[in-house]
Amino acid sequence: MDKLIITAAICGAEVTKEHNPAVPYTVEEIGREAESAYKAGASIIHLHVREDDGTPTQDKERFRLCIEEIKRRCPDVIIQPSTGGAVGMTDGERLQPVELLPEMATLDCGTLNFGGEEIFVNTENTIKNFGKIMIEKGVKPEVEVFDKGMVDYAIKYAKEGYILEPMHFDFVLGVQMAATARDLAFMVDSIPLGSTWTVAGVGRHEMPMAAMGIAMGGHVRVGFEDNVYLSRGVLAKSNGELVEKVVRMANELGREIATPDEAREILGLKKK
Secondary structure, rough: OOOEEEEEOOOOOOOOOOOOOOOOHHHHHHHHHHHHHHHHHHEEEEEEOOOOOOOOOHHHHHHHHHHHHHHHOOOEEEEEOOOOOOOOOOOHHHHHHHHHOOEEEEEEOEEEEEOOEEEEOOOOHHHHHHHHHHHHOEEEEEEEEOOOHHHHHHHHHHHOOOOOOOOOEEEEEEEEEOHHHHHHHHHHHHHOOOEEEEEEEEEHHHHHHHHHHHHOOOOOEEOOOOEEEEEEOOEEOOOHHHHHHHHHHHHHOOOOOOOOOHHHHHHOOOOO
Protein backbone atom coordinates (compact mmCIF):
# COMPACT_ATOMS: atom_id res chain seq x y z
CA MET A 1 0.00 0.00 0.00
CA ASP A 2 1.35 3.44 -0.95
CA LYS A 3 2.03 6.03 1.69
CA LEU A 4 -0.93 8.35 2.35
CA ILE A 5 -1.13 11.60 0.41
CA ILE A 6 -3.03 14.25 2.35
CA THR A 7 -4.47 17.17 0.41
CA ALA A 8 -5.57 20.29 2.28
CA ALA A 9 -8.36 22.29 0.64
CA ILE A 10 -7.74 25.39 2.70
CA CYS A 11 -10.53 27.82 1.77
CA GLY A 12 -12.71 26.95 -1.23
CA ALA A 13 -15.02 29.51 -2.82
CA GLU A 14 -18.16 29.19 -0.72
CA VAL A 15 -17.20 29.01 2.97
CA THR A 16 -16.73 32.34 4.80
CA LYS A 17 -15.47 33.77 8.07
CA GLU A 18 -19.09 33.72 9.22
CA HIS A 19 -18.85 29.92 9.13
CA ASN A 20 -15.43 29.91 10.82
CA PRO A 21 -13.32 33.02 11.60
CA ALA A 22 -10.15 31.12 10.65
CA VAL A 23 -11.18 30.81 6.96
CA PRO A 24 -8.42 32.62 5.02
CA TYR A 25 -9.02 35.48 2.58
CA THR A 26 -5.83 37.57 2.36
CA VAL A 27 -2.55 36.46 0.84
CA GLU A 28 -0.97 36.30 4.30
CA GLU A 29 -3.89 34.31 5.72
CA ILE A 30 -3.81 31.85 2.82
CA GLY A 31 -0.08 31.39 3.33
CA ARG A 32 -0.61 30.86 7.06
CA GLU A 33 -3.29 28.23 6.55
CA ALA A 34 -1.27 26.42 3.89
CA GLU A 35 1.70 26.35 6.25
CA SER A 36 -0.40 24.99 9.11
CA ALA A 37 -1.61 22.14 6.91
CA TYR A 38 1.85 21.46 5.47
CA LYS A 39 3.50 21.30 8.88
CA ALA A 40 0.77 18.91 10.05
CA GLY A 41 1.45 16.50 7.17
CA ALA A 42 -0.28 17.70 3.99
CA SER A 43 1.76 17.26 0.81
CA ILE A 44 -0.76 18.96 -1.54
CA ILE A 45 -2.46 22.33 -1.12
CA HIS A 46 -5.68 22.52 -3.13
CA LEU A 47 -5.97 26.24 -3.79
CA HIS A 48 -8.81 28.65 -4.32
CA VAL A 49 -8.05 32.34 -3.79
CA ARG A 50 -10.08 35.27 -2.52
CA GLU A 51 -9.98 39.02 -2.58
CA ASP A 52 -9.29 40.59 0.81
CA ASP A 53 -13.04 40.94 1.43
CA GLY A 54 -13.58 37.22 0.81
CA THR A 55 -14.91 37.47 -2.75
CA PRO A 56 -13.83 34.41 -4.78
CA THR A 57 -11.58 35.20 -7.73
CA GLN A 58 -9.64 33.32 -10.39
CA ASP A 59 -7.41 36.32 -11.13
CA LYS A 60 -4.02 35.08 -12.29
CA GLU A 61 -2.07 37.72 -10.38
CA ARG A 62 -3.91 36.94 -7.15
CA PHE A 63 -3.03 33.27 -7.65
CA ARG A 64 0.57 34.22 -8.34
CA LEU A 65 0.82 36.19 -5.09
CA CYS A 66 -0.74 33.38 -3.06
CA ILE A 67 1.44 30.71 -4.67
CA GLU A 68 4.56 32.77 -3.99
CA GLU A 69 3.54 33.19 -0.35
CA ILE A 70 2.84 29.47 0.05
CA LYS A 71 6.14 28.54 -1.60
CA ARG A 72 7.99 30.95 0.68
CA ARG A 73 6.58 29.13 3.70
CA CYS A 74 6.44 25.59 2.27
CA PRO A 75 9.11 25.31 -0.45
CA ASP A 76 8.47 21.71 -1.53
CA VAL A 77 4.69 21.47 -1.21
CA ILE A 78 2.60 20.59 -4.28
CA ILE A 79 0.18 23.40 -5.13
CA GLN A 80 -2.97 22.40 -6.98
CA PRO A 81 -5.05 25.39 -8.14
CA SER A 82 -8.76 24.96 -8.70
CA THR A 83 -10.14 25.52 -12.18
CA GLY A 84 -13.64 25.27 -10.73
CA GLY A 85 -13.49 28.80 -9.40
CA ALA A 86 -16.96 29.79 -8.29
CA VAL A 87 -20.44 29.29 -9.74
CA GLY A 88 -21.08 31.67 -12.65
CA MET A 89 -17.47 32.24 -13.73
CA THR A 90 -16.58 31.91 -17.42
CA ASP A 91 -14.22 29.24 -18.75
CA GLY A 92 -11.64 31.91 -19.46
CA GLU A 93 -11.75 33.16 -15.88
CA ARG A 94 -11.52 29.66 -14.47
CA LEU A 95 -8.46 28.70 -16.54
CA GLN A 96 -6.28 31.63 -15.46
CA PRO A 97 -4.21 29.79 -12.81
CA VAL A 98 -3.22 27.13 -15.35
CA GLU A 99 -1.24 29.86 -17.13
CA LEU A 100 1.11 29.83 -14.11
CA LEU A 101 2.09 26.23 -15.00
CA PRO A 102 1.42 24.52 -11.67
CA GLU A 103 2.25 20.85 -11.19
CA MET A 104 -1.45 19.98 -10.91
CA ALA A 105 -4.86 21.58 -11.32
CA THR A 106 -8.39 20.31 -10.89
CA LEU A 107 -10.51 19.19 -13.84
CA ASP A 108 -14.22 18.85 -13.06
CA CYS A 109 -15.85 16.20 -15.22
CA GLY A 110 -19.51 17.12 -15.12
CA THR A 111 -22.26 19.57 -14.22
CA LEU A 112 -23.90 19.40 -10.81
CA ASN A 113 -26.47 21.02 -8.58
CA PHE A 114 -24.65 23.07 -5.97
CA GLY A 115 -27.47 23.99 -3.61
CA GLY A 116 -30.50 26.25 -4.00
CA GLU A 117 -30.53 27.82 -7.46
CA GLU A 118 -26.80 27.29 -8.07
CA ILE A 119 -25.64 25.03 -10.89
CA PHE A 120 -21.93 24.35 -11.44
CA VAL A 121 -21.74 24.04 -15.22
CA ASN A 122 -19.12 21.93 -17.01
CA THR A 123 -20.15 21.20 -20.59
CA GLU A 124 -18.47 18.54 -22.69
CA ASN A 125 -16.66 21.24 -24.66
CA THR A 126 -15.46 22.89 -21.43
CA ILE A 127 -14.06 19.63 -20.08
CA LYS A 128 -12.33 18.74 -23.35
CA ASN A 129 -10.85 22.21 -23.71
CA PHE A 130 -9.57 22.28 -20.13
CA GLY A 131 -8.06 18.81 -20.57
CA LYS A 132 -6.39 19.74 -23.86
CA ILE A 133 -4.86 22.89 -22.38
CA MET A 134 -3.55 21.00 -19.34
CA ILE A 135 -1.86 18.46 -21.62
CA GLU A 136 -0.29 21.26 -23.68
CA LYS A 137 1.04 22.99 -20.56
CA GLY A 138 2.24 19.86 -18.79
CA VAL A 139 -0.21 20.22 -15.88
CA LYS A 140 -1.51 16.96 -14.39
CA PRO A 141 -5.26 17.12 -13.79
CA GLU A 142 -6.86 15.92 -10.61
CA VAL A 143 -10.07 14.58 -12.10
CA GLU A 144 -12.74 15.88 -9.74
CA VAL A 145 -15.91 13.79 -9.78
CA PHE A 146 -19.10 14.14 -7.75
CA ASP A 147 -20.87 10.97 -8.95
CA LYS A 148 -20.31 7.80 -10.99
CA GLY A 149 -21.43 9.38 -14.26
CA MET A 150 -18.52 11.81 -14.06
CA VAL A 151 -16.11 8.87 -13.77
CA ASP A 152 -17.57 7.49 -17.00
CA TYR A 153 -17.12 10.87 -18.70
CA ALA A 154 -13.47 10.98 -17.58
CA ILE A 155 -12.83 7.52 -18.99
CA LYS A 156 -14.49 8.54 -22.27
CA TYR A 157 -12.41 11.74 -22.55
CA ALA A 158 -9.22 9.84 -21.75
CA LYS A 159 -9.95 7.42 -24.61
CA GLU A 160 -10.48 10.43 -26.88
CA GLY A 161 -7.10 11.90 -25.86
CA TYR A 162 -8.25 14.82 -23.70
CA ILE A 163 -6.95 13.41 -20.40
CA LEU A 164 -3.68 11.52 -20.05
CA GLU A 165 -3.51 8.23 -18.19
CA PRO A 166 -2.92 7.08 -15.53
CA MET A 167 -5.55 9.40 -14.07
CA HIS A 168 -5.77 10.70 -10.53
CA PHE A 169 -9.35 11.04 -9.27
CA ASP A 170 -10.84 13.06 -6.43
CA PHE A 171 -14.17 11.62 -5.27
CA VAL A 172 -16.12 14.50 -3.71
CA LEU A 173 -18.90 12.77 -1.80
CA GLY A 174 -21.80 14.19 0.16
CA VAL A 175 -22.81 16.84 -2.41
CA GLN A 176 -24.47 15.14 -5.38
CA MET A 177 -23.73 11.54 -4.43
CA ALA A 178 -24.13 10.12 -0.93
CA ALA A 179 -21.07 9.54 1.25
CA THR A 180 -21.23 5.94 2.46
CA ALA A 181 -18.84 2.99 2.42
CA ARG A 182 -20.93 1.47 -0.38
CA ASP A 183 -20.72 4.63 -2.48
CA LEU A 184 -16.96 4.99 -2.03
CA ALA A 185 -16.33 1.32 -2.87
CA PHE A 186 -18.50 1.68 -5.99
CA MET A 187 -16.49 4.71 -7.15
CA VAL A 188 -13.15 2.99 -6.51
CA ASP A 189 -14.27 -0.11 -8.43
CA SER A 190 -15.32 2.11 -11.37
CA ILE A 191 -11.97 3.74 -12.22
CA PRO A 192 -9.37 2.24 -14.59
CA LEU A 193 -6.62 -0.01 -13.26
CA GLY A 194 -3.50 2.00 -12.52
CA SER A 195 -5.44 5.11 -11.50
CA THR A 196 -4.91 6.74 -8.11
CA TRP A 197 -7.64 8.33 -6.03
CA THR A 198 -8.40 10.70 -3.19
CA VAL A 199 -11.66 11.01 -1.29
CA ALA A 200 -13.14 14.25 0.05
CA GLY A 201 -16.17 13.94 2.30
CA VAL A 202 -18.18 17.14 2.61
CA GLY A 203 -19.47 18.42 5.94
CA ARG A 204 -20.03 15.75 8.59
CA HIS A 205 -18.83 13.12 6.11
CA GLU A 206 -15.25 14.44 6.04
CA MET A 207 -13.65 12.27 8.71
CA PRO A 208 -15.65 9.05 8.09
CA MET A 209 -14.63 9.24 4.42
CA ALA A 210 -11.03 9.99 5.45
CA ALA A 211 -10.96 6.88 7.64
CA MET A 212 -12.30 4.75 4.80
CA GLY A 213 -9.83 6.24 2.33
CA ILE A 214 -6.94 5.44 4.66
CA ALA A 215 -8.10 1.85 5.19
CA MET A 216 -8.82 1.22 1.49
CA GLY A 217 -5.40 2.35 0.27
CA GLY A 218 -6.53 5.61 -1.30
CA HIS A 219 -5.65 9.16 -0.34
CA VAL A 220 -7.49 11.83 1.61
CA ARG A 221 -8.55 15.47 1.26
CA VAL A 222 -9.64 17.57 4.22
CA GLY A 223 -9.85 21.31 4.89
CA PHE A 224 -12.10 24.30 5.36
CA GLU A 225 -13.42 24.06 1.80
CA ASP A 226 -15.19 20.84 2.76
CA ASN A 227 -15.78 21.18 6.51
CA VAL A 228 -14.98 23.77 9.19
CA TYR A 229 -15.54 21.58 12.27
CA LEU A 230 -12.97 19.48 14.13
CA SER A 231 -15.76 17.52 15.80
CA ARG A 232 -19.48 17.98 16.32
CA GLY A 233 -20.05 21.62 17.35
CA VAL A 234 -16.30 22.34 17.69
CA LEU A 235 -14.83 24.69 15.08
CA ALA A 236 -11.36 23.80 13.83
CA LYS A 237 -8.83 26.49 14.72
CA SER A 238 -6.89 25.87 11.51
CA ASN A 239 -6.63 23.59 8.51
CA GLY A 240 -3.65 22.11 10.31
CA GLU A 241 -5.94 20.74 13.04
CA LEU A 242 -7.96 18.85 10.43
CA VAL A 243 -4.80 17.42 8.86
CA GLU A 244 -3.48 16.44 12.30
CA LYS A 245 -6.66 14.44 12.92
CA VAL A 246 -6.13 12.51 9.67
CA VAL A 247 -2.50 11.85 10.60
CA ARG A 248 -3.59 10.44 13.97
CA MET A 249 -6.07 8.10 12.26
CA ALA A 250 -3.44 7.00 9.74
CA ASN A 251 -0.94 6.30 12.52
CA GLU A 252 -3.50 4.17 14.36
CA LEU A 253 -4.13 2.19 11.17
CA GLY A 254 -0.44 1.78 10.37
CA ARG A 255 -0.44 3.96 7.25
CA GLU A 256 2.64 6.16 6.73
CA ILE A 257 2.26 9.76 5.54
CA ALA A 258 3.76 10.76 2.18
CA THR A 259 6.10 13.72 1.93
CA PRO A 260 5.60 16.06 -1.05
CA ASP A 261 8.37 14.31 -2.99
CA GLU A 262 6.91 10.89 -2.18
CA ALA A 263 3.53 12.19 -3.36
CA ARG A 264 5.16 13.29 -6.62
CA GLU A 265 6.52 9.78 -7.12
CA ILE A 266 3.12 8.17 -6.43
CA LEU A 267 1.34 10.58 -8.80
CA GLY A 268 4.01 10.62 -11.52
CA LEU A 269 4.78 14.33 -11.14
CA LYS A 270 7.99 16.14 -11.98
CA LYS A 271 8.84 18.93 -9.56
CA LYS A 272 8.70 22.37 -11.17
